[in-house]
Amino acid sequence: MTTTPERGQSIPDASHLYEVERRARHLERPGFRITELQLSPDQTVPWHSHTHVGDTFYVLDGRMRLFLQAPKESVELGPGESYAVAPGRPHLVTNAGDASLTFLVLQGVGQYDYVPLVSRA
Template identity: 75%
Template sequence: MKAERKREPVKDASHLYEVERRAYHLERPGFRIAELQLSPTQKVPWHSHSNISDTFYVLQGTMRLFLQEPKQEVILQPGESFVAAIGRPHLVTNGGQTSLTFLIMQGVGEYDYVPLV
């Protein structure tokens, strides 16, 4: 029987995956807004959050968002948004041939990133 690996949350996940650009527009206790830009081959790996939800808002390009519990795939175009609930595993990919730029609003609560792979 394979032992399940304990997943430790981290307070800063920026070193765990590469993006073309990352900017923080607002950081307050319990809430933050970041802007990320992904190339066509980049992704934000499978993860979840213990205390916060992620609200994605696409500015440019196409986002493919994969979720578990329940399994779901969401395609977002500029001007569209989606909320990944607290504790719901998700993976963010660029669904197009050009850069994807999106805002991610995280809160309300203490930020953590729980890697799932």
């Protein structure tokens, strides 16, 4: 049985917390990793932050919309575009199109964690 983290509780792996069409880890070294994610039009990566690492998103196919806090911001990206989210900055990743979104997320440099900002029932 998988336990659900409380809001603000740091966890080392969040892959069980949200569904994606596909997830592939391309590289993982101490302090750095590259993951490819594919989201359907109705899938999201929920609100979260990271304590020590930033996320750099690079869109391969489709349209991505990032919602960010501190400060509040919305960013839309297409193929070949990227955006870096600083450590500690809350963000939500959504598919902004009507077809699958495929993107890379580069995470580092530092110890990875996932801090959910919304409690899940």
